[in-house]
Structures are given as C-alpha cells and as structure tokens.
Amino acid sequence: METRRIKGTKDILPEETEIFLAAEKELRETMSKYGYREIRTPVFEYTELFIKGTGETTDIVNKEMYTFEDRGGRSISLRPEGTPSVIRAYLENNLYKKRNFQKLFYYGRMFRYEKPQAGRFREFRQFGIESVGSSSPQVDVETIILGLEVLSNIGLKRVELQLNSVGCENCRPSYKESLRNFLEPKLNNLCDDCRRRFETNILRILDCKKTNCRKVLKNAPTYIQYLCNECKNHFSEVQYLLQKTNVNFTLNPYLVRGLDYYTKTVYEFISQVLGAQDAVGGGGRYDKMVELFGGPQIPAIGFACGMDRILLAIEKEGEIKIIEKKLDCYIVTMDEETDEEGFLLLNKLRKKGISTEKDFLNRSIKAQMKDADRLGAKCSIIIGTEELSRNEVTLRRMSDGSQKRIRLSVDEIIKELNNNIKQ
Ligand SMILES: [Zn+2]
Ligand SMILES: [Zn+2]
The missing domain is CATH 3.30.930.10 (Bira Bifunctional Protein; Domain 2)
Incomplete structure (x- = not known):
C-alpha cells in the first residue's frame, strides 16, 4: 500500500x-x-x-x-x-x-x-x-x-x-502572417514544441523559454506594429x-x-x-x-x-510574518480531584470567549508549566489541593512569573485574566 x-x-x-x-x-x-x-x-x-x-x-x-x-x-x-x-x-x-x-x-x-x-x-x-x-x-x-x-x-x-x-x-491574421513569414526560413532553429506551434498556434512561439527559440525571436515583428x-x-x-x-x-x-x-x-x-x-x-x-x-x-x-x-x-523577500497564536490561559492541576475541577473551569472559560487549554496526559506540574510555555499561554491558573480546599486558585502571569491567589469564581477569574491579558 x-x-x-x-x-x-x-x-x-x-x-x-x-x-x-x-x-x-x-x-x-x-x-x-x-x-x-x-x-x-x-x-x-x-x-x-x-x-x-x-x-x-x-x-x-x-x-x-x-x-x-x-x-x-x-x-x-x-x-x-x-x-x-x-x-x-x-x-x-x-x-x-x-x-x-x-x-x-x-x-x-x-x-x-x-x-x-x-x-x-x-x-x-x-x-x-x-x-x-x-x-x-x-x-x-x-x-x-x-x-x-x-x-x-x-x-x-x-x-x-x-x-x-x-x-x-x-x-490578428495580418500579424500572424508576418510572424509566419519571419519564422518560416528559421524553422530548423526552433524547438520541437515551437515547430508544432508554428502549425497550431504560432503566437505561442513568442512565449517559448528555450534559449535557441529566444534567439530566433530577437528581430521578430511585434504585435504593436500590427x-x-x-x-x-x-x-x-x-x-x-x-x-x-x-x-x-x-x-x-x-x-x-x-x-x-x-x-x-x-x-x-x-x-x-x-x-x-x-x-x-x-x-x-x-x-x-x-x-x-x-x-x-x-x-x-x-x-x-x-x-x-x-x-x-x-x-x-524575507517578509513572511510569523503569526504567533497566543493562548490566553492554561489550567494546571495536581490530582484527580483538582483535575476534574480544572476540566469544568476549562469549559466555563471557553464559553466566555477565553482561549483556554489544559493537560490531558496526567503530567507533572513541571511538565504542565512547560506545555503552557510551549503554547504561548499568557497566564496559567493553578488549581492545587490546598487552594481548592479554600475555594481558591493561583493565577500566574507567564511573562514575569508573578502570582496571585484569587477566588475560584468564573467572574473573578475572567476579571483577573482580562487585566493580565491586556498587558
Ligand atoms: Zn484589433
Ligand atoms: Zn521553442
């Protein structure tokens, strides 16, 4: 196959x-x-x-x-x-x-x-x-x-x-005629394609890129005159x-x-x-x-x-613009419980128009942070066990690593995200 x-x-x-x-x-x-x-x-x-x-x-x-x-x-x-x-x-x-x-x-x-x-x-x-x-x-x-x-x-x-x-x-007939008269004695110097074009569509010879054909055409009559x-x-x-x-x-x-x-x-x-x-x-x-x-x-x-x-x-020309797709937010979780909470938050944020991603491979926190970087996330939201027990999350600004504890409420998170995304 x-x-x-x-x-x-x-x-x-x-x-x-x-x-x-x-x-x-x-x-x-x-x-x-x-x-x-x-x-x-x-x-x-x-x-x-x-x-x-x-x-x-x-x-x-x-x-x-x-x-x-x-x-x-x-x-x-x-x-x-x-x-x-x-x-x-x-x-x-x-x-x-x-x-x-x-x-x-x-x-x-x-x-x-x-x-x-x-x-x-x-x-x-x-x-x-x-x-x-x-x-x-x-x-x-x-x-x-x-x-x-x-x-x-x-x-x-x-x-x-x-x-x-x-x-x-x-x-066109009178121009073709003059081109035919000009090319006829030089047919042997033209490529096979052009010899065929001479019969089928003579104008196309003008278009030939082959060196020999271009040489022949040098003094050919031009259409402008006709x-x-x-x-x-x-x-x-x-x-x-x-x-x-x-x-x-x-x-x-x-x-x-x-x-x-x-x-x-x-x-x-x-x-x-x-x-x-x-x-x-x-x-x-x-x-x-x-x-x-x-x-x-x-x-x-x-x-x-x-x-x-x-x-x-x-x-x-060296002018291709590399368009960087930035992710607004990456949700980092710790265990089964926080991960489920993360999945629910992911969907709520997306519904509100925030581009959001999370880990689906049960990776370590370190690996999740690396993934957030790779995707160009502007912020990450860390849901830890201890944070979750207080109904809080940590919001981290990826550009400088500054962190802040906020309430686990969609409105609150969106407000904080918007403050950080704009910067
Ligand atoms: Zn005309
Ligand atoms: Zn040719």
Missing part, C-alpha cells in the same frame, strides 16, 4: 495554515474594497469546458489536465484554472440578467500535471477575478491596480508589471491611464500568456525574487469567451495569481 502523499501535492501544517489564513484575509478585504464578490464553482467540470475555454492547443489542455471518466462514462477534468468555470457559472445562472456588469473573484484549488518545482505544485491554490460586461480600458486598469494592491497587501513588495496587447480577430485602430486606441488609453494613476509598467512584446482566449490587453505580475520568467500572476482581456460559451456578446477581463508562489516570493 502506498501511504505517502502524491508527488506535487503538499501538506499544509498548522503553522503554515496561519500564514495562508492571514493572506486570505487580506485577499478578501481588498477584493471587497474594489467591489468584487466571491464565487465558488465545482473543482471538476466536463472536460469539454476546458477544451473550449482554455483552448485546445494550450499546454494546459494537451499535457496537464487530470482527466478521468466517471461512472456514467462522461469525461471529467479537475479544473486547471478558474476562468472557464466562472464564465460557465455566470451564464448558467444568468448573472448578466441581474446586473450587466459583474465583478467576481474566486479562490481555490486548481490541478495541473506539471513538473513540481519550488512553489509550483500539481494541486495548487489560486485566486483570480473576472470583470464581465465592460470593454472600457478603465476596467483593464482597475484590474491591474487591484492585482498590484492585493499582492502588496498580502505582503509582496517587489512586483514588476509587464504589459502587451495581443489584438483582436480583425488584426494592431488595428480600435486595438491601438484601446492599448494607448490603458497605458495613458496607468501613467495617470502612477503605475509603473514595462512593455513586453513577447508576452502572450499561455492561454488561447486573450484579446487586446495582456499583463503579468513578475516577482523579482523568483526570476524574470516566473510570474506570480497575470491576466488579460477575453472579449470572446462569453459568446464562445453560447452567451451574448459580452466583453470580459480577468487575472489569476498563484497563492503558493506569492507566499514563496514573500518568504524569499
């Missing part, structure tokens, strides 16, 4: 869970400030949804999906990304009829069969937004500003914004608004993102500590997807960020 965890998955132990929880709290607060509301979709969908939405020619669909047949013989896939599910849910629940501009965000687990690396897992945590309904460049800029603010609030400080436009269905008037104006307006809102960006003509559905603006958030080829997130406009899924002609834009990679980058 195999009892180890599956390659590419990870156990998040309690200390690390605290770090995730703190990041998730920042995420939700920032989203709410910008008017984005959370949507939760299933972790699995019909495989077709991703073939159609993410794109048939993408690496994600071709090589990375966890696909299986369910007992009814249907092809099901674990979601490799969030956007197709959100757009499906948007249409299936007629959200556009409720309000014609919808701002949705999601946070959850995604699954991709990729080579596991630092901060890259086969089951990973991703958040993202989808802003559906407006084609205004202001919305492009709003999503970018929101993305940068979320990253900053979670704790990532050094983020570079890279920007490009991948045009629309009107201007944008139609509408795309050109849109892209200029995005850049103008970014400048006006003091957002720094770098134009990257090779930025196409690994997905088929983008139109016009695309962008990536690059963490400088993870290296130039490693984005912590990115997104872009996808004005055709709602229609592709059988809905009306509704434009949309969104981004997605990997939480595991963000936290890794923050750790590399």
Whole structure:
C-alpha cells in the first residue's frame, strides 16, 4: 500500500495554515474594497469546458489536465484554472440578467500535471477575478491596480508589471502572417514544441523559454506594429491611464500568456525574487469567451495569481510574518480531584470567549508549566489541593512569573485574566 502523499501535492501544517489564513484575509478585504464578490464553482467540470475555454492547443489542455471518466462514462477534468468555470457559472445562472456588469473573484484549488518545482505544485491554490460586461480600458486598469494592491497587501513588495496587447480577430491574421513569414526560413532553429506551434498556434512561439527559440525571436515583428485602430486606441488609453494613476509598467512584446482566449490587453505580475520568467500572476482581456460559451456578446477581463508562489516570493523577500497564536490561559492541576475541577473551569472559560487549554496526559506540574510555555499561554491558573480546599486558585502571569491567589469564581477569574491579558 502506498501511504505517502502524491508527488506535487503538499501538506499544509498548522503553522503554515496561519500564514495562508492571514493572506486570505487580506485577499478578501481588498477584493471587497474594489467591489468584487466571491464565487465558488465545482473543482471538476466536463472536460469539454476546458477544451473550449482554455483552448485546445494550450499546454494546459494537451499535457496537464487530470482527466478521468466517471461512472456514467462522461469525461471529467479537475479544473486547471478558474476562468472557464466562472464564465460557465455566470451564464448558467444568468448573472448578466441581474446586473450587466459583474465583478467576481474566486479562490481555490486548481490541478495541473506539471513538473513540481519550488512553489509550483500539481494541486495548487489560486485566486483570480473576472470583470464581465465592460470593454472600457478603465476596467483593464482597475484590474491591474487591484492585482498590484492585493499582492502588496498580502505582503509582496517587489512586483514588476509587464504589459502587451495581443489584438483582436480583425488584426490578428495580418500579424500572424508576418510572424509566419519571419519564422518560416528559421524553422530548423526552433524547438520541437515551437515547430508544432508554428502549425497550431504560432503566437505561442513568442512565449517559448528555450534559449535557441529566444534567439530566433530577437528581430521578430511585434504585435504593436500590427494592431488595428480600435486595438491601438484601446492599448494607448490603458497605458495613458496607468501613467495617470502612477503605475509603473514595462512593455513586453513577447508576452502572450499561455492561454488561447486573450484579446487586446495582456499583463503579468513578475516577482523579482523568483526570476524574470516566473510570474506570480497575470491576466488579460477575453472579449470572446462569453459568446464562445453560447452567451451574448459580452466583453470580459480577468487575472489569476498563484497563492503558493506569492507566499514563496514573500518568504524569499524575507517578509513572511510569523503569526504567533497566543493562548490566553492554561489550567494546571495536581490530582484527580483538582483535575476534574480544572476540566469544568476549562469549559466555563471557553464559553466566555477565553482561549483556554489544559493537560490531558496526567503530567507533572513541571511538565504542565512547560506545555503552557510551549503554547504561548499568557497566564496559567493553578488549581492545587490546598487552594481548592479554600475555594481558591493561583493565577500566574507567564511573562514575569508573578502570582496571585484569587477566588475560584468564573467572574473573578475572567476579571483577573482580562487585566493580565491586556498587558
Ligand atoms: Zn484589433
Ligand atoms: Zn521553442
């Protein structure tokens, strides 16, 4: 029997869970400030949804999906990304009829069969937004500003914004044509993947990280020169608004993102500590997807960020906040009788909102005090035989060891605890 965890998955132990929880709290607060509301979709969908939405020619669909047949013989896939599910849910629940501009965000687990690396897992945590309904460049800029603010609030400080436009269905053919003419005589210098992409989806060659392919691309025509008037104006307006809102960006003509559905603006958030080829997130406009899924002609834009990679980058920046969980009170007891009294007091204090713990292993007083320290208890309450006979307990402040006898009454104990916890 195999009892180890599956390659590419990870156990998040309690200390690390605290770090995730703190990041998730920042995420939700920032989203709410910008008017984005959370949507939760299933972790699995019909495989077709991703073939159609993410794109048939993408690496994600071709090589990375966890696909299986369910007992009814249907092809099901674990979601490799969030956007197709959100757009499906948007249409299936007629959200556009409720309000014609919808701002949705999601946070959850995604699954991709990729080579596991630092901060890259086969089951990973991703958040993202989808802003559906407006084609205004202001919305492009709003999503970018929101993305940068979320990253900053979670704790990532050094983020570079890279920007490009991948045009629309009107201007794409002429750009593809010029790229095809440029690459055709150099096909032998491209990697196998890129030679295949030359036939299936030529734009993806721009994205290749292989050294030889990058060399070939050095003098390749860039999309900017081929944008139609509408795309050109849109892209200029995005850049103008970014400048006006003091957002720094770098134009990257090779930025196409690994997905088929983008139109016009695309962008990536690059963490400088993870290296130039490693984005912590990115997104872009996808004005055709709602229609592709059988809905009306509704434009949309969104981004997605990997939480595991963000936290890794923050750790590399040396900025991870260690959240110390402090216990208010630890009850120390001596024998069977005082121990039972301790158990009753434990429950009464918890009911009153005091985080309280006690020993359940019949350990010595010394061992109990050590346990109280390990748990970071601010105070301990010692119930000794002699104290109990006088209906009293000893309250000890753990920071300086000062002790005080008080009455064994919940109100009295809470009053004294509150005095000491605040200090
Ligand atoms: Zn265009
Ligand atoms: Zn290549």
